[in-house]
Amino acid sequence: VSTIELLRDGFASALTWGHLLWALAGVTLGTAVGVLPGIGPALTVALLLPITFTLDATSAFIMFGGIYYGAMYGGSTTSILLNTPGETGAIATAIDGHAMARQGRGAPALTTAAIGSFVAGTLATVALTFFAPLLASVALRFGPAEYFALSVLSFTTVSALIGGSLVRGLFSLFLGLALGLVGIDQLTGDARFAFGIPQLLDGIDLLILVIGLFAVGETFYQAWRHGRDAPEPIGLQAFTGMSREDWRRSWRPWLRGAAIGFPLGVLPVGGSVIPTFLSYSVEKRLSRRPEEFGHGAIEGVAGPEAANNAAAAGVLVPLLTLGLPSSATAAVLLAAFEQYGLQPGPLLFASRPDLVWTLIASLYIGNVMLLVLNLPLAPVWARVMLVPRPLLFGGILVLASLGAYSLNSSLLDVGLLFAAGVVGCAMRARDVPLVPAVLGLVLGPLAELQFRRALAISEGDPSVFVTRPLCAALLAISAVALILPAVFKDRRA
Amino acid sequence: MTRTVHAALVWATVCFAWVSGAVAQPVVNELRIIAPAAPGGGWDQTARAMQQALQRAGLVRIAPVENVPGAAGTIGLARFIGAEAGRRDVVLVSGLIMLGGIVTHRAPVTLHDVTPLARLTGEYEVIAVPAASPFRTLRDLLDAFVARPESISWGGGSAGGSDQILAGLVADAVGVPPSRVNYIAFSGGGESMAAILGGQVSVGINGLAEFAPQIEAGALRALAISSGARLPGVDVPTLREQGLAIEFENWRSLAAPPGLAAPDRARLETLIAAMVASPPWRETLARYRWLDRYLAGDAFTRFSAAEESRVRNVLQKFAEGQRGSRTGPEPYPWLVIAGLLVTGALLVRQEVASPGGGAGAPRGPILLLAAAAVLHLLLVERAGFVVAAAVLFWLAARAFDPRHPLRDGLFAAGISVSAYVLFARVLHLSLPAGLLAGWL
Numbered sequence: 004v005s006t007i008e009l010l011r012d013g014f015a016s017a018l019t020w021g022h023l024l025w026a027l028a029g030v031t032l033g034t035a036v037g038v039l040p041g042i043g044p045a046l047t048v049a050l051l052l053p054i055t056f057t058l059d060a061t062s063a064f065i066m067f068g069g070i071y072y073g074a075m076y077g078g079s080t081t082s083i084l085l086n087t088p089g090e091t092g093a094i095a096t097a098i099d100g101h102a103m104a105r106q107g108r109g110a111p112a113l114t115t116a117a118i119g120s121f122v123a124g125t126l127a128t129v130a131l132t133f134f135a136p137l138l139a140s141v142a143l144r145f146g147p148a149e150y151f152a153l154s155v156l157s158f159t160t161v162s163a164l165i166g167g168s169l170v171r172g173l174f175s176l177f178l179g180l181a182l183g184l185v186g187i188d189q190l191t192g193d194a195r196f197a198f199g200i201p202q203l204l205d206g207i208d209l210l211i212l213v214i215g216l217f218a219v220g221e222t223f224y225q226a227w228r229h230g231r232d233a234p235e236p237i238g239l240q241a242f243t244g245m246s247r248e249d250w251r252r253s254w255r256p257w258l259r260g261a262a263i264g265f266p267l268g269v270l271p272v273g274g275s276v277i278p279t280f281l282s283y284s285v286e287k288r289l290s291r292r293p294e295e296f297g298h299g300a301i302e303g304v305a306g307p308e309a310a311n312n313a314a315a316a317g318v319l320v321p322l323l324t325l326g327l328p329s330s331a332t333a334a335v336l337l338a339a340f341e342q343y344g345l346q347p348g349p350l351l352f353a354s355r356p357d358l359v360w361t362l363i364a365s366l367y368i369g370n371v372m373l374l375v376l377n378l379p380l381a382p383v384w385a386r387v388m389l390v391p392r393p394l395l396f397g398g399i400l401v402l403a404s405l406g407a408y409s410l411n412s413s414l415l416d417v418g419l420l421f422a423a424g425v426v427g428c429a430m431r432a433r434d435v436p437l438v439p440a441v442l443g444l445v446l447g448p449l450a451e452l453q454f455r456r457a458l459a460i461s462e463g464d465p466s467v468f469v470t471r472p473l474c475a476a477l478l479a480i481s482a483v484a485l486i487l488p489a490v491f492k493d494r495r496a
Numbered sequence: 497m498t499r500t501v502h503a504a505l506v507w508a509t510v511c512f513a514w515v516s517g518a519v520a521q522p523v524v525n526e527l528r529i530i531a532p533a534a535p536g537g538g539w540d541q542t543a544r545a546m547q548q549a550l551q552r553a554g555l556v557r558i559a560p561v562e563n564v565p566g567a568a569g570t571i572g573l574a575r576f577i578g579a580e581a582g583r584r585d586v587v588l589v590s591g592l593i594m595l596g597g598i599v600t601h602r603a604p605v606t607l608h609d610v611t612p613l614a615r616l617t618g619e620y621e622v623i624a625v626p627a628a629s630p631f632r633t634l635r636d637l638l639d640a641f642v643a644r645p646e647s648i649s650w651g652g653g654s655a656g657g658s659d660q661i662l663a664g665l666v667a668d669a670v671g672v673p674p675s676r677v678n679y680i681a682f683s684g685g686g687e688s689m690a691a692i693l694g695g696q697v698s699v700g701i702n703g704l705a706e707f708a709p710q711i712e713a714g715a716l717r718a719l720a721i722s723s724g725a726r727l728p729g730v731d732v733p734t735l736r737e738q739g740l741a742i743e744f745e746n747w748r749s750l751a752a753p754p755g756l757a758a759p760d761r762a763r764l765e766t767l768i769a770a771m772v773a774s775p776p777w778r779e780t781l782a783r784y785r786w787l788d789r790y791l792a793g794d795a796f797t798r799f800s801a802a803e804e805s806r807v808r809n810v811l812q813k814f815a816e817g818q819r820g821s822r823t824g825p826e827p828y829p830w831l832v833i834a835g836l837l838v839t840g841a842l843l844v845r846q847e848v849a850s851p852g853g854g855a856g857a858p859r860g861p862i863l864l865l866a867a868a869a870v871l872h873l874l875l876v877e878r879a880g881f882v883v884a885a886a887v888l889f890w891l892a893a894r895a896f897d898p899r900h901p902l903r904d905g906l907f908a909a910g911i912s913v914s915a916y917v918l919f920a921r922v923l924h925l926s927l928p929a930g931l932l933a934g935w936l
Binding site: 042045046048049052142143144145146147168170171173174177178180181184187189190191192194195196201202204205222223225226227229321325326327328329331333334335338341342343344346347348349350391392393394396397398400401402404405408409411412413414417418421424428433435447451456459460462 | 534535537540541544562563564565566567570571574575600601602603604646647649654655656678680681683686687689690691693694695696697705708709710712713715782783784828829832833835836839840842843846847859861862864865868869872873876877881884885888889890892893894895896897900904907908911912915919925926927
């Protein structure tokens with residue numbers, strides 16, 4: 004039986020009223036939890052598991068798939084409007100998305116995010132449909148040495164985000180790397196820099212640092228400047244759609260975002276931070292107006308949002324074909340499969356084709372639903388910017404605290420949140436860029452861990468990094484990515 | 497926005513009411529189950545399976561699950577001992593991996609600090625190699641391992657977990673010091689499975705349930721299983737029949753808070769016994785393919801003590817002589833700290849040379865905001881989330897514009913209460929209710 008026929012059967016099953024209703028419930032709920040900081044799709048699916056237990060497996064998974072995709076759409080909304088990323092995949096979006104919202108261009112930013120998510124989500128689902136087993140076997144060729152090379156490649160994106168001053172950018176990066184040291188050393192199990200505080204054993208949560216630096220830091224900074232200089236006027240542009248210019252500047256980033264996000268999602272190393280920031284730096288490098296980045300360049304929203312959704316689809320490849328969960332949500336989905344006595348993995352496509360193909364078909368349908376749901380909402384959401392600022396800032400602080408507390412039910416996290424807010428305020432006041440710190444916290448521990456794993460496996464022989472072809476290729480690309488811009492700059496000068 | 501959430505939640509609630517139907521009068525009104533791990537893992541699954549079984553068997557009216565993840569469950573354990581002492585309506589999911597975590601992370605608390613209730617389930621571990629591996633049998637693998645221990649890389653879950661413990665027991669049994677086991681720790685199921693399937697490590701250790709589909713599909717070759725006798729339907733030789741006197745299982749158990757009165761402990765033990773015997777729990781065991789390893793009372797206490805000394809013994813052997821090994825973390829942290837200090841010093845020098853704009857003593861608004869944050873932190877667990885959030889909102893709004901105290905107050909109360917109701921009541925997240933516990 005060919006893939007096309009299986010997919011057609013899947014659509015026939017997904018397009019029944021019952022299944023459509025579950026898909027709608029899933030995408031609606033997913034968008035909602037994506038908007039709320041701190042509560043993500045993993046927790047939502049876990050909370051719903053006991054409720055859905057008596058549903059048939061297909062309906063339940065259609066809803067879970069909807070929640071998963073929906074959360075990716077919802078995460079960008081607070082990121083763009085309030086500078087408060089609801090999910091880690093929406094951090095890159097905040098940089099230019101929030102700048103656009105402040106210029107009154109919130110609606111076009113939300114629109115390009117929604118359409119980009121749809122385009123990339125659909126393309127990635129097509130790739131999932133036709134190439135899943137092939138891609139999964141390629142992903143298995145990635146060992147610790149390759150992951151180390153990949154994190155080196157990701158580090159090169161920092162140079163695109165470092166801002167005007169090298170010293171300030173590097174200080175921010177090292178601050179993030181230092182924060183990344185906190186917690187248990189995964190290879191030995193020893194605690195590092197935890198200062199005897201048990202909650203620090205698991206390290207500093209990325210989301211707490213991000214919400215603290217961005218949302219709380221922004222609020223503190225506005226209070227710091229309050230009365231010092233006139234507040235920046237925020238209005239809304241009368242025209243709320245995307246202009247012809249916006250379309251022209253968005254479509255290539257959507258496609259590139261999909262091309263970057265999907266393969267990185269397939270690799271079983273969790274996280275949407277790397278694909279979104281890679282997409283951001285690629286867009287900045289390719290742009291003819293790189294100076295606009297950071298001040299409301301629409302490419303900086305279109306690319307990362309597309310990459311985020313494509314990566315989300317990519318995560319499903321190892322989950323469905325190999326039974327490998329590579330993100331928190333995938334781990335919960337795996338648990339959900341087990342609840343139904345199903346084992347995702349090499350045999351699932353053969354043993355339950357009806358379920359797999361209905362699920363895949365409903366992912367296409369869910370994407371369409373999300374587009375239909377989110378497009379008309381964009382101008383409505385954008386009006387959030389008109390809420391009186393005292394109420395807006397009060398609401399942001401309450402939501403941030405709620406999100407931080409609900410991550411681990413720990414008061415220490417709320418304290419860390421405010422501490423990060425103070426640091427974020429000071430960094431803003433001194434023009435130190437925030438994003439390198441976030442990348443340092445994500446990439447530092449990853450690079451260190453994979454480097455040491457690779458050396459442990461090779462019994463300490465460093466030649467693994469050049470003798471393994473994939474690894475050597477990735478390192479070579481990193482070198483080119485670092486050197487080329489410098490060469491071009493010389494030529495232009 | 498809130499309307500769509502609300503509609504979806506109402507709908508979910510209606511579905512729930514419809515599927516749960518009428519149940520008999522429950523024995524216990526509420527039993528909180530703490531899973532000291534993130535959603536998706538074994539402890540979380542155990543907690544949620546218990547939740548279902550207890551509610552469906554009509555033993556407990558409501559059994560909310562709380563996740564307190566981190567550090568092999570020791571963060572959840574420390575919190576359980578501190579915050580729940582003497583309470584009779586809460587249990588903690590724990591087990592072998594927590595024993596390992598206590599030793600590896602040098603936790604200040606142990607399982608002696610809680611009231612043991614019962615062992616519930618167990619899972620045997622499997623040693624397997626990728627299908628393309630040159631090792632056909634356990635003997636092949638162990639010959640190579642004994643000849644040059646470091647050349648064999650063992651992939652498994654986090655350091656101090658059940659997979660590493662078994663690797664240590666095997667090494668010990670063939671006379672290799674566990675400190676020479678080249679154990680590569682991965683975080684959780686997916687990552688280690690990918691490394692094993694892809695042949696990145698020589699051999700992998702994992703639970704039977706995780707490995708079974710890969711073995712059935714022929715992607716992995718199982719060399720040994722850690723059960724005492726061969727399991728029905730699982731064609732894998734035991735360690736024992738291949739000459740290694742090792743029996744090992746990754747067991748999961750339940751504990752109650754410390755300082756529990758004897759009648760309360762007996763009540764919880766009866767409840768657990770009733771759950772284990774109930775048809776919903778039997779169905780759950782079959783569905784997840786868990787082994788029923790129910791063991792309660794003094795027998796469980798003795799078992800737990802024996803396991804603790806075994807785990808402590810093997811993990812300490814791992815640590816011996818591992819200081820200064822080549823995979824150690826040494827240079828990296830100091831490079832990072834040095835980089836931070838150097839760039840920080842350069843930054844300060846630049847600032848001194850040419851002070852930027854915006855300098856000056858902090859003024860009223862930022863001070864008020866700082867006070868709001870501190871007050872919020874003090875109030876969250878004392879007065880409850882709603883009060884703390886309302887204070888934070890009101891003071892923050894006033895910091896920016898003091899002209900509308902009443903409007904700000906109304907919004908503060910409205911947003912705090914609705915956030916609490918949405919998260920704590922509808923989504924069942926644990927937020928402190930505090931002073932308003934009676935009303936909300």
